[in-house]
Amino acid sequence: MTAHRTAPAPLPAEELAALTGRLHQDGVIGLPQAFTREWVRRLDEDIATAFADARGREGGAVGRGPNRYYVEIHPEQVRGFVDLVSHPWITAVAEAVLGAEYRIVEVGFDVPLAGAVDQPWHRDFPMPEETSRHRRLNSLAVNVTAVDTEPDMGPFEIAPGTHWDDGAGFEHGMFPPREAYRRYHDLAVRKFPRMGDISIRSALTVHRGTANHSAKSRPVLVLGLDGPGADNGARHDTAVTREFWAALPEAVRAHLDCPIVDTLRPITQKHTIEGLVMGASD
Template sequence: MSSAARTDAGPSTDDLDEEARGIVEGLYGDGIVALKSAFSVEWVDRLNADVLAAFHDARQREGGAVSRGPERWYVEVHPEELSGFVDLVTHPWVTKVCETVLGPDYQIVEIGFDIPFAGAKDQPWHRDFPSPPETYEQHRLTSLAFNVTTVDTTKDMGPFNIALGTQFESGLEFDHQQFPDRSEWPRYAAASVYKTPQRGDVSARSALTIHRGTANRSELARPVVVLGVDAPGAGHDALHDLMVTRAYHDSLPEDLRRHLHARVVDELVPIVQRHDIEGLVMG
Protein backbone atom coordinates (compact mmCIF):
# COMPACT_ATOMS: atom_id res chain seq x y z
CA MET A 1 0.00 0.00 0.00
CA SER A 2 1.21 3.51 -0.71
CA SER A 3 2.43 5.85 2.00
CA ALA A 4 -0.69 7.99 1.66
CA ALA A 5 -1.68 10.07 4.66
CA ARG A 6 -3.37 7.99 7.33
CA THR A 7 -6.25 8.90 9.57
CA ASP A 8 -7.59 7.38 12.77
CA ALA A 9 -9.82 5.26 10.54
CA GLY A 10 -6.83 3.63 8.86
CA PRO A 11 -5.06 4.06 5.53
CA SER A 12 -6.44 6.07 2.65
CA THR A 13 -8.67 4.06 0.30
CA ASP A 14 -8.78 6.72 -2.44
CA ASP A 15 -6.64 4.79 -4.93
CA LEU A 16 -8.07 1.32 -4.23
CA ASP A 17 -10.50 -0.67 -6.33
CA GLU A 18 -13.87 -1.62 -4.87
CA GLU A 19 -12.77 -5.02 -3.56
CA ALA A 20 -9.64 -3.66 -1.89
CA ARG A 21 -11.61 -0.76 -0.41
CA GLY A 22 -14.04 -3.24 1.15
CA ILE A 23 -11.16 -5.25 2.57
CA VAL A 24 -9.58 -2.20 4.22
CA GLU A 25 -12.88 -0.87 5.52
CA GLY A 26 -13.74 -4.27 6.97
CA LEU A 27 -10.43 -4.94 8.68
CA TYR A 28 -10.05 -1.39 9.95
CA GLY A 29 -13.73 -1.26 10.92
CA ASP A 30 -15.16 -4.52 12.27
CA GLY A 31 -11.74 -6.17 12.34
CA ILE A 32 -12.81 -9.11 10.18
CA VAL A 33 -13.75 -9.79 6.54
CA ALA A 34 -14.77 -13.00 4.78
CA LEU A 35 -15.31 -14.61 1.40
CA LYS A 36 -18.07 -17.17 1.03
CA SER A 37 -17.46 -20.36 -1.00
CA ALA A 38 -13.83 -19.60 -1.76
CA PHE A 39 -13.12 -23.35 -1.98
CA SER A 40 -15.11 -26.42 -2.93
CA VAL A 41 -16.59 -28.74 -0.32
CA GLU A 42 -14.45 -31.57 -1.71
CA TRP A 43 -11.29 -29.49 -1.20
CA VAL A 44 -12.30 -28.75 2.39
CA ASP A 45 -13.06 -32.40 3.13
CA ARG A 46 -9.52 -33.33 2.02
CA LEU A 47 -8.17 -30.58 4.26
CA ASN A 48 -10.22 -31.92 7.16
CA ALA A 49 -8.73 -35.39 6.71
CA ASP A 50 -5.22 -33.90 6.76
CA VAL A 51 -6.03 -31.93 9.92
CA LEU A 52 -7.34 -34.95 11.79
CA ALA A 53 -4.29 -37.02 10.80
CA ALA A 54 -1.93 -34.24 11.88
CA PHE A 55 -3.76 -33.89 15.20
CA HIS A 56 -3.41 -37.60 15.90
CA ASP A 57 0.33 -37.40 15.22
CA ALA A 58 0.76 -34.25 17.33
CA ARG A 59 -0.90 -35.81 20.35
CA GLN A 60 1.68 -38.60 20.31
CA ARG A 61 4.56 -36.26 21.20
CA GLU A 62 5.26 -33.78 23.95
CA GLY A 63 4.67 -30.19 22.85
CA GLY A 64 2.93 -31.26 19.65
CA ALA A 65 -0.46 -29.89 20.68
CA VAL A 66 -1.02 -27.08 23.17
CA SER A 67 -4.11 -26.55 25.27
CA ARG A 68 -6.23 -23.50 24.54
CA GLY A 69 -8.73 -24.42 27.29
CA PRO A 70 -10.69 -27.55 28.30
CA GLU A 71 -11.13 -29.93 25.33
CA ARG A 72 -9.56 -27.38 22.98
CA TRP A 73 -6.20 -27.77 21.25
CA TYR A 74 -3.96 -25.85 18.88
CA VAL A 75 -1.45 -27.55 16.60
CA GLU A 76 1.10 -26.04 14.24
CA VAL A 77 1.99 -28.11 11.19
CA HIS A 78 4.47 -28.21 8.36
CA PRO A 79 2.99 -26.67 5.18
CA GLU A 80 3.50 -29.88 3.23
CA GLU A 81 1.35 -31.80 5.75
CA LEU A 82 -1.72 -29.97 4.41
CA SER A 83 -2.56 -30.88 0.83
CA GLY A 84 -4.40 -27.59 0.38
CA PHE A 85 -1.66 -25.28 1.65
CA VAL A 86 -0.60 -23.94 -1.74
CA ASP A 87 -4.22 -23.50 -2.84
CA LEU A 88 -4.94 -21.49 0.30
CA VAL A 89 -1.96 -19.16 0.26
CA THR A 90 -2.21 -18.49 -3.49
CA HIS A 91 -5.97 -17.94 -3.57
CA PRO A 92 -6.56 -14.56 -5.29
CA TRP A 93 -8.67 -13.20 -2.43
CA VAL A 94 -6.14 -14.26 0.21
CA THR A 95 -3.23 -12.70 -1.66
CA LYS A 96 -5.24 -9.53 -2.32
CA VAL A 97 -6.06 -9.14 1.38
CA CYS A 98 -2.39 -9.61 2.27
CA GLU A 99 -1.08 -7.19 -0.35
CA THR A 100 -3.73 -4.56 0.36
CA VAL A 101 -3.33 -4.50 4.14
CA LEU A 102 0.23 -5.73 4.79
CA GLY A 103 1.98 -4.58 1.62
CA PRO A 104 3.62 -6.38 -1.30
CA ASP A 105 6.33 -7.97 0.85
CA TYR A 106 4.03 -9.73 3.33
CA GLN A 107 5.39 -12.82 5.08
CA ILE A 108 3.61 -16.12 5.75
CA VAL A 109 4.76 -17.08 9.26
CA GLU A 110 2.28 -19.63 10.63
CA ILE A 111 0.04 -22.50 9.58
CA GLY A 112 -1.86 -24.62 12.07
CA PHE A 113 -5.30 -25.45 13.33
CA ASP A 114 -7.52 -25.07 16.38
CA ILE A 115 -9.96 -27.82 17.42
CA PRO A 116 -12.65 -27.39 20.06
CA PHE A 117 -14.06 -30.82 20.84
CA ALA A 118 -17.32 -31.69 22.56
CA GLY A 119 -17.12 -30.22 26.05
CA ALA A 120 -14.96 -27.24 25.16
CA LYS A 121 -15.82 -24.27 27.39
CA ASP A 122 -16.16 -20.54 26.79
CA GLN A 123 -12.72 -18.98 26.59
CA PRO A 124 -12.00 -15.68 28.35
CA TRP A 125 -12.10 -12.66 26.05
CA HIS A 126 -8.61 -12.11 24.69
CA ARG A 127 -6.36 -11.17 21.81
CA ASP A 128 -3.69 -13.50 20.50
CA PHE A 129 -0.69 -11.33 21.38
CA PRO A 130 0.05 -7.83 22.72
CA SER A 131 -0.68 -4.93 20.39
CA PRO A 132 2.35 -3.17 18.89
CA PRO A 133 2.63 0.64 18.96
CA GLU A 134 2.17 0.67 15.18
CA THR A 135 -1.38 -0.49 15.78
CA TYR A 136 -2.56 1.25 18.96
CA GLU A 137 -0.72 4.52 18.25
CA GLN A 138 -0.62 4.74 14.44
CA HIS A 139 -3.72 2.64 13.67
CA ARG A 140 -1.78 0.43 11.28
CA LEU A 141 -2.40 -3.31 11.09
CA THR A 142 0.82 -5.34 10.83
CA SER A 143 -0.52 -8.89 10.96
CA LEU A 144 -3.54 -10.94 9.92
CA ALA A 145 -5.00 -14.35 10.72
CA PHE A 146 -6.94 -16.25 8.07
CA ASN A 147 -9.41 -18.91 9.24
CA VAL A 148 -10.80 -21.82 7.22
CA THR A 149 -13.38 -24.06 8.89
CA THR A 150 -13.17 -27.71 7.87
CA VAL A 151 -16.77 -28.48 8.89
CA ASP A 152 -20.11 -26.71 8.55
CA THR A 153 -20.44 -24.68 11.75
CA THR A 154 -23.67 -24.64 13.73
CA LYS A 155 -24.55 -22.53 16.76
CA ASP A 156 -24.09 -25.43 19.20
CA MET A 157 -20.54 -26.22 17.99
CA GLY A 158 -18.78 -23.43 19.89
CA PRO A 159 -18.71 -20.75 17.19
CA PHE A 160 -16.09 -18.01 17.12
CA ASN A 161 -17.27 -14.90 19.01
CA ILE A 162 -15.63 -11.59 18.05
CA ALA A 163 -16.08 -8.12 19.56
CA LEU A 164 -16.21 -5.91 16.49
CA GLY A 165 -14.01 -2.84 16.24
CA THR A 166 -11.77 -3.62 19.22
CA GLN A 167 -8.51 -4.16 17.33
CA PHE A 168 -7.16 -0.67 18.09
CA GLU A 169 -7.59 -0.72 21.87
CA SER A 170 -4.09 -0.48 23.32
CA GLY A 171 -4.58 -3.25 25.85
CA LEU A 172 -1.66 -1.95 27.90
CA GLU A 173 -3.70 -2.51 31.06
CA PHE A 174 -4.75 -6.05 30.06
CA ASP A 175 -3.28 -9.05 31.88
CA HIS A 176 -0.21 -9.93 29.77
CA GLN A 177 -1.54 -7.17 27.46
CA GLN A 178 -3.88 -9.84 26.06
CA PHE A 179 -6.67 -10.47 28.58
CA PRO A 180 -9.04 -7.62 29.50
CA ASP A 181 -10.35 -7.47 33.03
CA ARG A 182 -13.48 -9.51 33.69
CA SER A 183 -15.35 -6.28 34.47
CA GLU A 184 -14.98 -5.38 30.76
CA TRP A 185 -16.44 -8.64 29.46
CA PRO A 186 -20.04 -7.35 29.22
CA ARG A 187 -18.85 -4.52 26.97
CA TYR A 188 -17.16 -6.97 24.61
CA ALA A 189 -20.15 -9.28 24.65
CA ALA A 190 -22.43 -6.38 23.70
CA ALA A 191 -20.20 -5.53 20.71
CA SER A 192 -19.81 -9.13 19.59
CA VAL A 193 -21.16 -11.40 16.90
CA TYR A 194 -21.00 -15.17 16.50
CA LYS A 195 -19.52 -16.56 13.28
CA THR A 196 -20.90 -19.77 11.78
CA PRO A 197 -18.88 -20.29 8.57
CA GLN A 198 -19.54 -23.20 6.25
CA ARG A 199 -17.15 -25.45 4.36
CA GLY A 200 -15.46 -23.42 1.64
CA ASP A 201 -15.61 -20.07 3.44
CA VAL A 202 -12.44 -18.19 4.40
CA SER A 203 -12.08 -15.17 6.68
CA ALA A 204 -9.32 -12.74 7.55
CA ARG A 205 -9.10 -10.86 10.83
CA SER A 206 -6.81 -8.87 13.01
CA ALA A 207 -5.79 -11.23 15.83
CA LEU A 208 -5.83 -8.10 18.03
CA THR A 209 -9.62 -7.86 17.76
CA ILE A 210 -10.93 -9.11 21.10
CA HIS A 211 -12.48 -12.55 20.66
CA ARG A 212 -13.12 -15.93 22.24
CA GLY A 213 -13.98 -19.47 21.37
CA THR A 214 -17.30 -20.53 22.88
CA ALA A 215 -18.63 -23.69 24.48
CA ASN A 216 -19.03 -26.66 22.15
CA ARG A 217 -22.35 -28.18 23.21
CA SER A 218 -22.49 -30.57 20.26
CA GLU A 219 -20.93 -34.01 19.95
CA LEU A 220 -18.78 -32.90 17.01
CA ALA A 221 -15.30 -31.42 16.75
CA ARG A 222 -14.96 -28.07 14.94
CA PRO A 223 -11.49 -27.84 13.36
CA VAL A 224 -10.38 -24.48 11.96
CA VAL A 225 -7.18 -23.99 9.95
CA VAL A 226 -5.27 -20.83 10.85
CA LEU A 227 -2.87 -19.02 8.52
CA GLY A 228 -0.75 -16.26 10.06
CA VAL A 229 0.67 -13.49 7.88
CA ASP A 230 2.87 -10.52 8.87
CA ALA A 231 3.92 -7.24 7.39
CA PRO A 232 7.76 -7.03 7.23
CA GLY A 233 9.19 -6.50 10.68
CA ALA A 234 6.06 -7.46 12.64
CA GLY A 235 8.12 -10.15 14.33
CA HIS A 236 5.64 -12.96 14.86
CA ASP A 237 7.94 -15.38 13.04
CA ALA A 238 9.78 -15.56 16.38
CA LEU A 239 6.73 -17.35 17.82
CA HIS A 240 6.71 -19.99 15.10
CA ASP A 241 9.10 -22.25 13.22
CA LEU A 242 7.85 -22.90 9.70
CA MET A 243 10.01 -25.36 7.81
CA VAL A 244 9.82 -27.06 4.42
CA THR A 245 11.93 -29.69 2.73
CA ARG A 246 14.13 -28.64 -0.16
CA ALA A 247 12.13 -30.72 -2.62
CA TYR A 248 8.86 -29.14 -1.49
CA HIS A 249 10.37 -25.65 -1.52
CA ASP A 250 11.65 -26.14 -5.05
CA SER A 251 8.19 -27.26 -6.20
CA LEU A 252 6.50 -24.07 -5.02
CA PRO A 253 5.69 -21.16 -7.34
CA GLU A 254 8.46 -18.58 -7.25
CA ASP A 255 6.19 -15.81 -5.97
CA LEU A 256 5.01 -17.99 -3.09
CA ARG A 257 8.60 -18.81 -2.09
CA ARG A 258 9.22 -15.08 -1.79
CA HIS A 259 6.46 -14.74 0.81
CA LEU A 260 7.01 -17.98 2.74
CA HIS A 261 9.06 -17.23 5.86
CA ALA A 262 10.28 -20.79 6.47
CA ARG A 263 13.48 -22.71 7.05
CA VAL A 264 14.47 -24.98 4.19
CA VAL A 265 15.68 -28.31 5.58
CA ASP A 266 16.77 -31.69 4.31
CA GLU A 267 14.37 -33.48 6.64
CA LEU A 268 11.38 -32.25 8.62
CA VAL A 269 11.51 -32.54 12.39
CA PRO A 270 8.50 -32.47 14.75
CA ILE A 271 7.34 -28.99 15.72
CA VAL A 272 7.59 -27.98 19.37
CA GLN A 273 5.26 -25.04 19.63
CA ARG A 274 6.47 -21.66 20.85
CA HIS A 275 3.19 -19.71 20.94
CA ASP A 276 1.51 -20.95 24.12
CA ILE A 277 -1.23 -18.53 25.29
CA GLU A 278 -0.95 -19.20 29.02
CA GLY A 279 -4.20 -17.47 29.99
CA LEU A 280 -6.24 -19.90 27.87
CA VAL A 281 -4.89 -23.13 29.33
CA MET A 282 -7.39 -23.29 32.15
CA GLY A 283 -10.10 -21.52 30.16
Protein backbone atom coordinates in the same frame (compact mmCIF):
# COMPACT_ATOMS: atom_id res chain seq x y z
CA MET B 1 0.16 -30.08 -3.84
CA THR B 2 -3.17 -29.47 -5.49
CA ALA B 3 -4.57 -26.84 -7.80
CA HIS B 4 -7.93 -25.10 -7.97
CA ARG B 5 -10.26 -26.94 -10.31
CA THR B 6 -11.58 -23.53 -11.35
CA ALA B 7 -9.39 -20.55 -10.57
CA PRO B 8 -11.28 -18.00 -8.40
CA ALA B 9 -11.81 -14.65 -10.05
CA PRO B 10 -9.72 -11.74 -8.72
CA LEU B 11 -11.53 -9.20 -6.55
CA PRO B 12 -12.67 -6.10 -8.45
CA ALA B 13 -10.91 -2.95 -7.23
CA GLU B 14 -14.05 -1.47 -5.69
CA GLU B 15 -14.84 -4.70 -3.81
CA LEU B 16 -11.27 -4.94 -2.53
CA ALA B 17 -11.45 -1.34 -1.30
CA ALA B 18 -14.74 -2.07 0.49
CA LEU B 19 -13.32 -5.21 2.11
CA THR B 20 -10.13 -3.57 3.34
CA GLY B 21 -12.15 -0.61 4.62
CA ARG B 22 -14.38 -2.97 6.61
CA LEU B 23 -11.34 -4.87 7.88
CA HIS B 24 -9.86 -1.60 9.13
CA GLN B 25 -13.16 -0.67 10.77
CA ASP B 26 -14.29 -4.00 12.22
CA GLY B 27 -11.07 -6.01 12.45
CA VAL B 28 -12.63 -8.96 10.60
CA ILE B 29 -14.17 -9.79 7.21
CA GLY B 30 -15.77 -12.92 5.80
CA LEU B 31 -15.35 -14.24 2.26
CA PRO B 32 -17.89 -16.97 1.46
CA GLN B 33 -17.18 -19.92 -0.82
CA ALA B 34 -13.51 -19.25 -1.42
CA PHE B 35 -12.93 -23.00 -1.80
CA THR B 36 -14.95 -26.01 -2.92
CA ARG B 37 -16.36 -28.46 -0.39
CA GLU B 38 -14.19 -31.18 -1.97
CA TRP B 39 -11.08 -29.09 -1.26
CA VAL B 40 -12.18 -28.56 2.35
CA ARG B 41 -12.81 -32.28 2.86
CA ARG B 42 -9.16 -32.91 1.97
CA LEU B 43 -8.16 -30.17 4.39
CA ASP B 44 -10.22 -31.82 7.13
CA GLU B 45 -8.45 -35.12 6.44
CA ASP B 46 -5.03 -33.45 6.68
CA ILE B 47 -5.96 -31.74 9.96
CA ALA B 48 -7.23 -35.04 11.39
CA THR B 49 -3.96 -36.79 10.45
CA ALA B 50 -1.81 -34.04 11.92
CA PHE B 51 -3.94 -33.84 15.07
CA ALA B 52 -3.68 -37.57 15.73
CA ASP B 53 0.09 -37.38 15.30
CA ALA B 54 0.38 -34.32 17.54
CA ARG B 55 -1.66 -35.83 20.38
CA GLY B 56 0.44 -38.99 20.21
CA ARG B 57 3.70 -37.28 21.23
CA GLU B 58 4.96 -35.07 24.01
CA GLY B 59 4.40 -31.38 23.29
CA GLY B 60 2.66 -32.05 20.00
CA ALA B 61 -0.47 -30.07 20.89
CA VAL B 62 -0.93 -27.23 23.35
CA GLY B 63 -4.07 -26.63 25.40
CA ARG B 64 -6.17 -23.53 24.82
CA GLY B 65 -8.65 -24.41 27.55
CA PRO B 66 -10.37 -27.68 28.50
CA ASN B 67 -10.91 -29.94 25.47
CA ARG B 68 -9.45 -27.32 23.14
CA TYR B 69 -6.12 -27.58 21.32
CA TYR B 70 -3.82 -25.64 19.03
CA VAL B 71 -1.29 -27.37 16.76
CA GLU B 72 1.29 -25.69 14.54
CA ILE B 73 2.21 -27.69 11.44
CA HIS B 74 4.56 -27.49 8.47
CA PRO B 75 3.16 -26.26 5.12
CA GLU B 76 3.61 -29.58 3.35
CA GLN B 77 1.28 -31.27 5.83
CA VAL B 78 -1.56 -29.50 3.99
CA ARG B 79 -2.08 -30.82 0.46
CA GLY B 80 -3.83 -27.61 -0.56
CA PHE B 81 -1.18 -25.26 0.83
CA VAL B 82 -0.41 -23.66 -2.54
CA ASP B 83 -4.12 -23.20 -3.24
CA LEU B 84 -4.52 -21.49 0.11
CA VAL B 85 -1.62 -19.06 0.02
CA SER B 86 -2.08 -18.20 -3.65
CA HIS B 87 -5.83 -17.66 -3.48
CA PRO B 88 -6.37 -14.30 -5.21
CA TRP B 89 -8.78 -13.03 -2.54
CA ILE B 90 -6.27 -13.71 0.23
CA THR B 91 -3.28 -12.32 -1.64
CA ALA B 92 -5.19 -9.18 -2.67
CA VAL B 93 -6.26 -8.35 0.89
CA ALA B 94 -2.80 -9.19 2.27
CA GLU B 95 -1.06 -6.90 -0.23
CA ALA B 96 -3.57 -4.08 0.31
CA VAL B 97 -3.27 -4.16 4.10
CA LEU B 98 0.28 -5.42 4.75
CA GLY B 99 2.09 -4.43 1.57
CA ALA B 100 3.56 -6.42 -1.31
CA GLU B 101 6.34 -7.85 0.89
CA TYR B 102 4.07 -9.62 3.40
CA ARG B 103 5.33 -12.94 4.78
CA ILE B 104 3.67 -16.28 5.58
CA VAL B 105 4.79 -17.06 9.13
CA GLU B 106 2.27 -19.53 10.56
CA VAL B 107 0.30 -22.59 9.53
CA GLY B 108 -1.67 -24.28 12.28
CA PHE B 109 -5.11 -25.25 13.44
CA ASP B 110 -7.45 -24.97 16.42
CA VAL B 111 -9.64 -27.90 17.44
CA PRO B 112 -12.42 -27.34 20.00
CA LEU B 113 -13.60 -30.82 20.95
CA ALA B 114 -16.88 -31.82 22.57
CA GLY B 115 -16.91 -30.33 26.06
CA ALA B 116 -14.76 -27.28 25.23
CA VAL B 117 -15.82 -24.34 27.42
CA ASP B 118 -16.02 -20.59 26.85
CA GLN B 119 -12.57 -19.07 26.55
CA PRO B 120 -11.77 -15.79 28.26
CA TRP B 121 -11.94 -12.80 25.93
CA HIS B 122 -8.50 -12.21 24.44
CA ARG B 123 -6.36 -11.06 21.55
CA ASP B 124 -3.64 -13.35 20.23
CA PHE B 125 -0.68 -11.13 21.14
CA PRO B 126 -0.03 -7.66 22.59
CA MET B 127 -0.67 -4.64 20.38
CA PRO B 128 2.51 -3.64 18.51
CA GLU B 129 3.71 -0.04 18.52
CA GLU B 130 2.93 0.38 14.81
CA THR B 131 -0.74 -0.21 15.58
CA SER B 132 -0.97 1.72 18.85
CA ARG B 133 0.98 4.74 17.63
CA HIS B 134 0.29 4.84 13.89
CA ARG B 135 -3.03 2.96 13.69
CA ARG B 136 -1.68 0.51 11.12
CA LEU B 137 -2.21 -3.24 11.04
CA ASN B 138 0.99 -5.19 10.41
CA SER B 139 -0.35 -8.75 10.64
CA LEU B 140 -3.42 -10.74 9.61
CA ALA B 141 -4.86 -14.18 10.39
CA VAL B 142 -6.78 -16.19 7.81
CA ASN B 143 -9.23 -18.76 9.22
CA VAL B 144 -10.56 -21.66 7.15
CA THR B 145 -13.27 -23.80 8.72
CA ALA B 146 -13.01 -27.52 8.00
CA VAL B 147 -16.69 -28.21 8.83
CA ASP B 148 -20.09 -26.55 8.62
CA THR B 149 -20.40 -24.64 11.89
CA GLU B 150 -23.62 -25.25 13.80
CA PRO B 151 -24.87 -23.27 16.83
CA ASP B 152 -24.10 -26.02 19.36
CA MET B 153 -20.51 -26.56 18.13
CA GLY B 154 -18.90 -23.70 20.07
CA PRO B 155 -18.78 -21.05 17.34
CA PHE B 156 -16.09 -18.39 17.20
CA GLU B 157 -17.21 -15.11 18.77
CA ILE B 158 -15.59 -11.76 17.95
CA ALA B 159 -16.13 -8.15 19.07
CA PRO B 160 -15.83 -5.95 15.96
CA GLY B 161 -13.76 -2.78 16.28
CA THR B 162 -11.83 -3.89 19.35
CA HIS B 163 -8.55 -4.28 17.47
CA TRP B 164 -8.03 -0.58 18.25
CA ASP B 165 -8.67 -0.98 22.01
CA ASP B 166 -5.82 0.23 24.17
CA GLY B 167 -4.40 -2.92 25.73
CA ALA B 168 -2.42 -1.18 28.48
CA GLY B 169 -4.78 -2.63 31.11
CA PHE B 170 -4.85 -6.11 29.57
CA GLU B 171 -3.10 -8.92 31.44
CA HIS B 172 0.04 -9.78 29.44
CA GLY B 173 -1.24 -7.27 26.88
CA MET B 174 -3.75 -9.91 25.71
CA PHE B 175 -6.49 -10.51 28.28
CA PRO B 176 -8.89 -7.67 29.15
CA PRO B 177 -10.06 -7.35 32.77
CA ARG B 178 -13.29 -9.14 33.64
CA GLU B 179 -15.05 -5.86 34.34
CA ALA B 180 -14.75 -5.16 30.60
CA TYR B 181 -16.48 -8.40 29.58
CA ARG B 182 -19.97 -6.84 29.41
CA ARG B 183 -18.81 -4.51 26.63
CA TYR B 184 -17.34 -7.37 24.60
CA HIS B 185 -20.46 -9.44 25.15
CA ASP B 186 -22.62 -6.59 23.89
CA LEU B 187 -20.43 -6.06 20.80
CA ALA B 188 -19.90 -9.75 20.04
CA VAL B 189 -20.94 -11.47 16.84
CA ARG B 190 -20.99 -15.26 16.56
CA LYS B 191 -19.72 -16.66 13.28
CA PHE B 192 -21.24 -19.69 11.54
CA PRO B 193 -19.01 -20.31 8.51
CA ARG B 194 -19.63 -23.25 6.23
CA MET B 195 -17.14 -25.41 4.36
CA GLY B 196 -15.44 -23.26 1.74
CA ASP B 197 -15.84 -19.98 3.63
CA ILE B 198 -12.84 -18.07 4.98
CA SER B 199 -12.35 -15.08 7.24
CA ILE B 200 -9.48 -12.61 7.44
CA ARG B 201 -8.98 -10.75 10.71
CA SER B 202 -6.61 -8.82 12.84
CA ALA B 203 -5.60 -11.12 15.69
CA LEU B 204 -5.82 -8.02 17.90
CA THR B 205 -9.62 -8.00 17.56
CA VAL B 206 -10.88 -9.31 20.91
CA HIS B 207 -12.46 -12.74 20.49
CA ARG B 208 -13.05 -16.13 22.07
CA GLY B 209 -14.11 -19.66 21.32
CA THR B 210 -17.44 -20.55 22.92
CA ALA B 211 -18.59 -23.73 24.64
CA ASN B 212 -18.99 -26.78 22.40
CA HIS B 213 -22.21 -28.49 23.50
CA SER B 214 -22.21 -30.94 20.58
CA ALA B 215 -20.54 -34.33 20.21
CA LYS B 216 -18.50 -33.02 17.24
CA SER B 217 -15.21 -31.17 16.89
CA ARG B 218 -14.86 -27.86 15.02
CA PRO B 219 -11.38 -27.76 13.42
CA VAL B 220 -10.23 -24.47 11.89
CA LEU B 221 -7.03 -23.88 9.91
CA VAL B 222 -5.08 -20.73 10.78
CA LEU B 223 -2.74 -19.00 8.33
CA GLY B 224 -0.63 -16.21 9.86
CA LEU B 225 0.66 -13.33 7.71
CA ASP B 226 3.11 -10.57 8.75
CA GLY B 227 3.87 -7.27 7.13
CA PRO B 228 7.35 -5.68 7.21
CA GLY B 229 8.39 -4.92 10.78
CA ALA B 230 6.12 -7.50 12.42
CA ASP B 231 7.88 -10.26 14.33
CA ASN B 232 5.23 -12.94 14.82
CA GLY B 233 7.42 -15.38 12.94
CA ALA B 234 9.57 -15.61 16.08
CA ARG B 235 6.65 -17.36 17.80
CA HIS B 236 6.51 -20.15 15.19
CA ASP B 237 8.69 -23.02 13.95
CA THR B 238 7.43 -23.58 10.41
CA ALA B 239 9.89 -25.20 7.97
CA VAL B 240 9.86 -26.81 4.52
CA THR B 241 11.97 -29.50 2.87
CA ARG B 242 14.20 -28.65 -0.07
CA GLU B 243 12.08 -30.82 -2.37
CA PHE B 244 8.88 -29.03 -1.33
CA TRP B 245 10.53 -25.62 -1.69
CA ALA B 246 11.75 -26.43 -5.20
CA ALA B 247 8.23 -27.38 -6.29
CA LEU B 248 6.61 -24.18 -5.01
CA PRO B 249 5.67 -21.43 -7.47
CA GLU B 250 7.99 -18.46 -7.29
CA ALA B 251 5.07 -16.25 -6.24
CA VAL B 252 4.67 -18.43 -3.12
CA ARG B 253 8.39 -18.69 -2.33
CA ALA B 254 8.58 -14.88 -2.37
CA HIS B 255 6.29 -14.74 0.68
CA LEU B 256 7.23 -17.90 2.60
CA ASP B 257 9.50 -16.95 5.49
CA CYS B 258 10.87 -20.15 7.03
CA PRO B 259 13.94 -22.41 7.13
CA ILE B 260 14.57 -24.88 4.30
CA VAL B 261 15.71 -28.23 5.70
CA ASP B 262 16.64 -31.73 4.55
CA THR B 263 14.24 -33.44 6.95
CA LEU B 264 11.26 -32.02 8.82
CA ARG B 265 11.17 -32.37 12.58
CA PRO B 266 7.84 -32.60 14.39
CA ILE B 267 7.01 -29.25 15.97
CA THR B 268 6.97 -29.02 19.74
CA GLN B 269 4.34 -26.43 20.60
CA LYS B 270 5.43 -23.46 22.65
CA HIS B 271 3.79 -23.35 26.12
CA THR B 272 2.67 -19.75 25.81
CA ILE B 273 1.08 -17.29 28.21
CA GLU B 274 -2.16 -17.81 26.30
CA GLY B 275 -2.14 -21.51 27.09
CA LEU B 276 -1.30 -20.88 30.73
CA VAL B 277 -4.15 -18.42 31.23
CA MET B 278 -6.77 -20.46 29.34
CA GLY B 279 -5.85 -23.72 31.06
CA ALA B 280 -4.64 -27.06 29.81
CA SER B 281 -6.74 -29.51 27.86
CA ASP B 282 -7.59 -32.82 29.47
